[in-house]
Amino acid sequence: MIAQLTKNERQVALLILLALAVVGIAMAAGGRHDPFGAHGALVLLAAIVGSFAVISGYYAPEPPESRLDSYYDDPSKAGIILAMIWAVIAMFVGDWVAWLLVNPNLTFDAGWASFGRLRPVHTSGVIFGFGGNALIATSYYVMQRTSRARMPDQLTPWFVLLGYNLFCVIAATGYLMGVTQSKEYAEPEWYADIWLVIVWVAYFVLYLRTLARRKEPHIYVANWYYLAFILVVAMLHIVNNLAVPISWGSAKSYSLFSGVQDAMTEWWYGHNAVAFFLTSGFLGMLYYYMPKRAGRPIYSYRMSIISFWGITFFYMWAGSHHLHYTALPQWVQSLGMTFSVMLLIPSWVSAGNALMTLNGAWHKVRDDAVLRFMMVAAVFYGLTTFEGSFMAIRPVNSLSHYTDWTVGHVHAGALGWVAMITFGAIYASVPWLWKREAMYSARLVEAHFWLAVGGTVIYVFAMWNSGIIQGLMWRTYNESGTLAYSFVDSLVAMHPYYIARAVGGLFFLLGAVIGLYNIWMTIRTAPQAAPETAADRPVLAGGAVLQAGE
Amino acid sequence: MTLDHDILVWFSKSFGLFYLLAMSLVVLVYAYWPSNKKPFEHAAQAILQDDDKPYRG
Numbered sequence A: 001m002i003a004q005l006t007k008n009e010r011q012v013a014l015l016i017l018l019a020l021a022v023v024g025i026a027m028a029a030g031g032r033h034d035p036f037g038a039h040g041a042l043v044l045l046a047a048i049v050g051s052f053a054v055i056s057g058y059y060a061p062e063p064p065e066s067r068l069d070s071y072y073d074d075p076s077k078a079g080i081i082l083a084m085i086w087a088v089i090a091m092f093v094g095d096w097v098a099w100l101l102v103n104p105n106l107t108f109d110a111g112w113a114s115f116g117r118l119r120p121v122h123t124s125g126v127i128f129g130f131g132g133n134a135l136i137a138t139s140y141y142v143m144q145r146t147s148r149a150r151m152p153d154q155l156t157p158w159f160v161l162l163g164y165n166l167f168c169v170i171a172a173t174g175y176l177m178g179v180t181q182s183k184e185y186a187e188p189e190w191y192a193d194i195w196l197v198i199v200w201v202a203y204f205v206l207y208l209r210t211l212a213r214r215k216e217p218h219i220y221v222a223n224w225y226y227l228a229f230i231l232v233v234a235m236l237h238i239v240n241n242l243a244v245p246i247s248w249g250s251a252k253s254y255s256l257f258s259g260v261q262d263a264m265t266e267w268w269y270g271h272n273a274v275a276f277f278l279t280s281g282f283l284g285m286l287y288y289y290m291p292k293r294a295g296r297p298i299y300s301y302r303m304s305i306i307s308f309w310g311i312t313f314f315y316m317w318a319g320s321h322h323l324h325y326t327a328l329p330q331w332v333q334s335l336g337m338t339f340s341v342m343l344l345i346p347s348w349v350s351a352g353n354a355l356m357t358l359n360g361a362w363h364k365v366r367d368d369a370v371l372r373f374m375m376v377a378a379v380f381y382g383l384t385t386f387e388g389s390f391m392a393i394r395p396v397n398s399l400s401h402y403t404d405w406t407v408g409h410v411h412a413g414a415l416g417w418v419a420m421i422t423f424g425a426i427y428a429s430v431p432w433l434w435k436r437e438a439m440y441s442a443r444l445v446e447a448h449f450w451l452a453v454g455g456t457v458i459y460v461f462a463m464w465n466s467g468i469i470q471g472l473m474w475r476t477y478n479e480s481g482t483l484a485y486s487f488v489d490s491l492v493a494m495h496p497y498y499i500a501r502a503v504g505g506l507f508f509l510l511g512a513v514i515g516l517y518n519i520w521m522t523i524r525t526a527p528q529a530a531p532e533t534a535a536d537r538p539v540l541a542g543g544a545v546l547q548a549g550e
Numbered sequence B: 001m002t003l004d005h006d007i008l009v010w011f012s013k014s015f016g017l018f019y020l021l022a023m024s025l026v027v028l029v030y031a032y033w034p035s036n037k038k039p040f041e042h043a044a045q046a047i048l049q050d051d052d053k054p055y056r057g
């Protein structure tokens, strides 16, 4: 890895690591016994390990000029492996949390293992660890291919990827120590937030610099989605995390907002995190990997543009549907509700566009589990957005809010859409990246597919049932006008569904473990000396080499 | 002038409506502009080409 950096980049890398080490020492000294100090030590450790790596490779010969004849894919490779490792860890914790709801004793009396600490490890681990790494890895891949340009340098992609993972580790370890600013999906404290801003700006600039080098006149639509993801997440993250630390040596901070303003800011952030982290970026993935895998162009390019702007305009206003029946002014709630319902149109246009792309290639979908992952993802995307628009209607929300229905909706989106499209994209790119004919075992991909689909269906149906029963029990009155059921009654009613959910989650987790194993074995088996096809040679200057089938 | 609740409501209910309509119109015109058809089709097809090398012309 270090051998791929130029001399100059190795020096800059050392400078960055030196600065990081200084920050780590300052944090450790200033924080002392506060968790802030522990995180200082962690930062210092990361800087030391990084410096050793750079120094040990420092005198390796510089990379040859010929590197510029290929795309820079090593950061994508590392990102994919990291994503799969995060997937296994975070889904393991998710299933643990699921069993905790079945049997509360599974904390083993340890503070760090309590529900309130493990749950954010799960949510951040899957969303940021798994999803984020997969987005970074695939975005590097896609932006270079669609621009027909190599990334401008070798250092920035590593800085973004590794810096981002440092953020994820600080977040997860912080939760276990009890560090949280208690805003859902934005739990990390101020210092982690500042670090993420630095990393994220570097990511955005890297993307723009690559696009600026593009050889294609038009920027392919997948890039728009990835860019919206990067840009909007930066905006959301900065505004929602505005806070004042109680001192330079403490992990604790206070938000700039309070009361209903705080709630609105948080759910403006939260819902747009759903929109731009869990949707926009993954749509970018879909618009590249699905046509590529199916060997067919996207059904309607125009519609992909129209739905892009639809999603971008509408989502911004939908956040208040998380705050129905609260102190938020009624008209703001109605605004969120209206935009949520309108959102169904661009969402279904996207899902329909994806499915129509496959229309005519159904035999491929039948034979190829990788393409099937992507198809199922598009179906669940359609389903989840329909459900979401429905739940956003105020009277419907009065039933669903606070119940497991929301959790069911979340995982229909998270398992059915986000994880499925990611697995599809990863299985597609691994052989491409490591120059293998195919995955190590097609049967294991098949096994993963069925475990994932089975697990998702069990999970989602269990939560739908549980949620609706819960919601109905909480609003049932008896003749004397008092509530018919106590909260504990509803807990007892949920118990069997919690067991089902935990089992479904276990299936899903097993699938991810199989996936990691399969990817690992694909990498380890030596590449067959694949005959060099005409397509594998560089495009000659002047370049219009026609490919077969063009 | 203080930026009170009523002013904000008035602003979002009037200006908000029109600028969203205007933006939708711009997008539709852009997507259906006849001369954009060719670059769009080219872009949709171009990703399917298999030369896995950057173009260095």
Ligand code: HEM
Pocket (backbone or CB within 6 Å): A091, A092, A094, A095, A096, A097, A098, A099, A101, A119, A122, A123, A126, A127, A131, A406, A407, A410, A411, A414, A415, A418, A419, A501, A502, A504, A505, A506, A508, A509
């Ligand atoms: C092995 C698979 C999984 C299992 C067993 C699982 C389990 C759970 C459990 C038990 C909760 C807490 C529910 C509650 O508080 O009542 C939860 C919450 C959550 N999970 Fe998962 N999960 C899995 C996969 C995923 C994936 C892949 C994602 C995202 C890509 C995800 C995203 C979330 C989110 C966003 C929440 C918070 C929901 C809310 O606050 O409404 N989960 N999960």
Ligand code: HEM
Pocket (backbone or CB within 6 Å): A184, A274, A278, A279, A318, A321, A322, A323, A340, A341, A343, A344, A347, A381, A384, A385, A386, A387, A388, A389, A390, A391, A392, A393, A397, A400, A401, A402, A406, A409, A410, A412, A413, A414, A417, A418
């Ligand atoms: C048209 C699209 C969508 C709309 C209108 C929508 C609407 C909603 C609504 C109304 C809620 C419940 C709010 C509450 O009662 O507290 C919700 C929760 C949630 N949705 Fe969606 N949804 C959509 C798509 C998605 C997708 C594609 C995902 C992807 C994974 C997703 C993830 C979530 C999450 C994580 C929550 C839980 C937030 C929490 O922690 O409380 N949604 N959504």
